[in-house]
Amino acid sequence: MSAPVPALEIIALQKYFGGLPATQDVSLSVMQGERRLMIGPNGAGKTTLFNQITGDFLPTSGAIKLFGRDITQLSLHQRAHLGISRTYQIITLFGKNTLEHNIVLSLLGLSPSRWNALRPLSHYGHLRAEARAMLDRVGLGGLADRRVSEIAYGEKRRVEIAMALAQKPRLLLLDEPLAGLSSEERASVKTFIAAIPRETTLVMIEHDMDTALELADTVTLLNFGKIIVDGTRDEVIRDQRTRMVYLGE
Amino acid sequence: MSRIAAVLALLAMATIPLVAGEFYINLATQILIAAVFALSLNLLVGYGGLTSLGHASFLGFSAYACAWFSTRMGLGPTASVPIAILATTLMAAFFGLIALRATGLGFLMITLALSQVLWGLAYRWVGVTNGDNGMSGITRPEPFGISLASAGNYFWFTLVVSTIAFAMMTMFVSSAFGSSLQGTRDQPLRMAALGHNVWLVRWLTFVYAGFWAGVAGILYIYYHKYIHPTSLSISSSAEGLLSVIAGGAGTLSGPIAGAALLVLLKNYASAYVERWNMLLGFIFVLIVLVIPEGIVPGTRRLLGRLRRGDK
Numbered sequence: 001m002s003a004p005v006p007a008l009e010i011i012a013l014q015k016y017f018g019g020l021p022a023t024q025d026v027s028l029s030v031m032q033g034e035r036r037l038m039i040g041p042n043g044a045g046k047t048t049l050f051n052q053i054t055g056d057f058l059p060t061s062g063a064i065k066l067f068g069r070d071i072t073q074l075s076l077h078q079r080a081h082l083g084i085s086r087t088y089q090i091i092t093l094f095g096k097n098t099l100e101h102n103i104v105l106s107l108l109g110l111s112p113s114r115w116n117a118l119r120p121l122s123h124y125g126h127l128r129a130e131a132r133a134m135l136d137r138v139g140l141g142g143l144a145d146r147r148v149s150e151i152a153y154g155e156k157r158r159v160e161i162a163m164a165l166a167q168k169p170r171l172l173l174l175d176e177p178l179a180g181l182s183s184e185e186r187a188s189v190k191t192f193i194a195a196i197p198r199e200t201t202l203v204m205i206e207h208d209m210d211t212a213l214e215l216a217d218t219v220t221l222l223n224f225g226k227i228i229v230d231g232t233r234d235e236v237i238r239d240q241r242t243r244m245v246y247l248g249e
Numbered sequence: 250m251s252r253i254a255a256v257l258a259l260l261a262m263a264t265i266p267l268v269a270g271e272f273y274i275n276l277a278t279q280i281l282i283a284a285v286f287a288l289s290l291n292l293l294v295g296y297g298g299l300t301s302l303g304h305a306s307f308l309g310f311s312a313y314a315c316a317w318f319s320t321r322m323g324l325g326p327t328a329s330v331p332i333a334i335l336a337t338t339l340m341a342a343f344f345g346l347i348a349l350r351a352t353g354l355g356f357l358m359i360t361l362a363l364s365q366v367l368w369g370l371a372y373r374w375v376g377v378t379n380g381d382n383g384m385s386g387i388t389r390p391e392p393f394g395i396s397l398a399s400a401g402n403y404f405w406f407t408l409v410v411s412t413i414a415f416a417m418m419t420m421f422v423s424s425a426f427g428s429s430l431q432g433t434r435d436q437p438l439r440m441a442a443l444g445h446n447v448w449l450v451r452w453l454t455f456v457y458a459g460f461w462a463g464v465a466g467i468l469y470i471y472y473h474k475y476i477h478p479t480s481l482s483i484s485s486s487a488e489g490l491l492s493v494i495a496g497g498a499g500t501l502s503g504p505i506a507g508a509a510l511l512v513l514l515k516n517y518a519s520a521y522v523e524r525w526n527m528l529l530g531f532i533f534v535l536i537v538l539v540i541p542e543g544i545v546p547g548t549r550r551l552l553g554r555l556r557r558g559d560k
Contacts, residue, residue, distance in 0.1 A: 076442055077447070080442060094432060105432050105445075113425045114445060121425050184538055198297055
């Protein structure tokens, strides 16, 4: 038997914005089912790395593999069909639409029905039922008919995650899922992130160490677009270089 | 509810030729044709967030193609009409490839530039288009042996076609595909991340909008029995855009109201005021100030406010 294929493999990735390096020679692999936490100060290049994994940006050089398949040149929507889903640090939802419709758009993204122009969307009862079940899972079932623009910030964060989870991704990228939440909301979001099945590999950017470290198996510390430390949770926490980045010793 | 209202409105419209004189019947026909055109543009502007300033290309090209195939090639309407619509749709497919390299202002400029090319061709390629003299000598078809020569019969014919057009476009925007289209208007990057092919959704919509503008072109050519390069000009495209925005972009009935307003103004105001364009501009400014979302949603909002008794 050969070694298991990593869910995500990044090889010598470089990204320059003009002359500014945003990702410098990043190589890492995330095994299937792993929970990986990305940490680092603001501007360390965490979201830029996410954007290259999802296809928002193309890297200057290097390669990205998903379950062994090279996806470096694939477009955003093609990667979604290969099983990548993400949430955004800055909430990106359909404000005028209901919560249910937001999730339906997510389900449609991977369904061949999205091309059907001859049947009203209201006839797709199963999509709506699935969307509602998803909203129930994140505790928003009662708000399914409300517009996104009418709900609270913490609830929008949960809709973000529900939209990504609804696609049953193989690789889920969460960009600061706890940002701006109250401590109660953090606890509830943490609970359902912890409940995500291991079929989904999880990579998460988060600043709230107390909560996020409990969810993580492994941690990658980035600074100035470079990987500083990479390893199991305890290794990275104990590493002298982690203290250097965070405490500036 | 709204379905019953639509059927009643349709029945009321169907009686127009029985009660009104020829002038009014023709006016109603013109409104319907302008409405089909505005509705097709609304798919791009209102539902796709793609503001085009070249949509008259498709109406004009389809009208020219139909006129050319019937008068120069001697084809009957059973051949010239499908050929003209097919050619227009193919042209929309090609124009879409070029125009959708951009969105926003870039898209607007490319659609404008493409339509100006066609307009220039219609003016200068005299051998084909008869240039500034326009093309005439077109006779109305006789579907199933019914002559469409009279104003009333042609109105009914237009009413049937535009009802089908309205139903099809309504279906389009309320379908799963239509929801994706509106998603690409509101959050294109998010839609792509969800697996929607944003470019393809826009391109297919562009082609579909071109198809219906082509159908409007057929109604247009048989109504006027004459076509002139003006129909392809920027002012024709702008009138369509004005109808959509004034009536309410991204609503189903808004463009119909906008088209009606424009046709009525054109016909009435131009009889009394020499510079009717100025009056049109004035009314447009008024709409933007009082009901910026357009006549249909704006009136709905104002009525709602009255009903609730707010100030």
